[in-house]
Amino acid sequence: LTNNAFGHMAGDRLLKKxxxxxxxxxxxxxxxxxxxxxxxxxxxxxxEIQEAKELAKRINTALSHEHLEAGQISISSGWAVKTTADEEITEVFKAAENKMYQYKISERNSTRNEAIQFIMKTLYEKLPREQQHSERVSNISGLIGAAMGMNKEEINELKTAGALHDIGKIAIGNEILDKTGELSDFEWLEIRRHPEISFSILSSLNDYAPLANIILVHHERYDGTGYPKGLSAEQIPLPARIIAIADAFDAMTYGRPYKEPLTTEAAIREIVAGKSTQFDPAIADIFLSVLAENNYCL
Incomplete structure (x- = not known):
């Protein structure tokens, strides 16, 4: 996770610490x-077993007070003791490993949620505009999902995917993300890496794997000319097709460092023009209805 979000040098520093x-x-x-x-x-x-347990506890406590660019250090520990001469050391190792996995499972949800929250917090500090953008994309996606008759669980998953859709930008340099001039071919390629980086981060956390598959393809286009896989139409998961419209509309109306914002009317024209090429036409129509119901202010 650290390697995917902050780079291999950060991962190496973590291991050394x-x-x-x-x-x-x-x-x-x-x-x-x-x-x-x-x-x-x-x-x-x-x-003795109690000494081993206490040592693991002291190491965990010491590491919990250490902070690197990847955040607070958290480890899972297990321990076991060889008590007889004929006991195989491999069996002792396996017992310690099993205890470590039990601990990891019991702490999994809170640790993983904290990791995602830290990455997003770091991204928002790096790019303050991303927080508002992510919140708006999440909200718009949820409104579209509700209008399409999704149930509460599906809407919550959709909104979470919308909130995390740009998490991979944590690994893209600010000199590219904040560039106000025209982006070079190399810089565009770097920016286009962020869905795959997002996938690497989220798929390494089992609870987020379904979201990883959605976020990976939110820049696919309905006609198959998008990235990173070149999927088209129904090949693109429904939540990704929804997020694609929410993301595009927000980017158009709020702008980017390299592009001035459009008026709502101009953005609507772009959405209409993009039906069946960039966007799912049915979802685009539902979005336009949602926009009208909200007085063209989302």
């Missing part, structure tokens, strides 16, 4: 090793 903290708190004869991408093991000679 975890390793340094483990080394500082562990005893001189303890053996610390990194055994996977973000997994460490500590071998504790002549140690």
């Amino acid at each position: 975890v390793a340094q903290t483990m080394q500082t708190i562990s005893r001189s004869d303890d053996i610390i090793a990194r055994i996977g991408g973000d997994e460490f093991v500590i071998l504790l000679p002549q140690t």
Whole structure:
């Protein structure tokens, strides 16, 4: 998650901080090793189960007070003790690993929600306009969904996807996102990466996987000329087709650093012109009805 949102250098700094903290708190004869991408093991000679538990607790506490660009550090820990000579060390390791996964599952929802909230908070600090944009896209998407007869759960999922649709911009440089002049081909390619970055961030968190698949394709076009997959018509998930209209209308009426905002009337003309090419024509008509019902102010 850290690599996807903040880059591999931030991920490396996080791993170093975890390793340094483990080394500082562990005893001189303890053996610390990194055994996977973000997994460490500590071998504790002549140690009782309660001592191992206390060591894990001290490491967790110390890391909770550390703050890097990726936010507060949170780890999941498990422990087990070899109590007999004939007990296989691999079985002890497996028991510790199982305990770690149990802890990870019990803490999953709060930790993952905090991670997403931190990324969005960082994005809004980096690009204050994105907060209002995301809120408006979420609101407009919800109104369209309600007008289409979606149930409450579907509307809530749609609104959440609308709120998070640009989370991938956290990994795009401000020099591109804030550029007021015409964007180069390279800069356009960089901006067009954000749906895939959003997908990488959200799909790494199981609870957000359905949203990841929606957000990945919210820049697809109804005629198949969009990105990143070139999907068309019904191949594009319904929530993504809704968000595409909400996102485009808000971008048109509030503008971008490289483009002046349009009047509501001009934006409506663009939506109408984009029916069956950029937008799902049926959803576009529903959106225009919703817009009229709200006195052309969304």
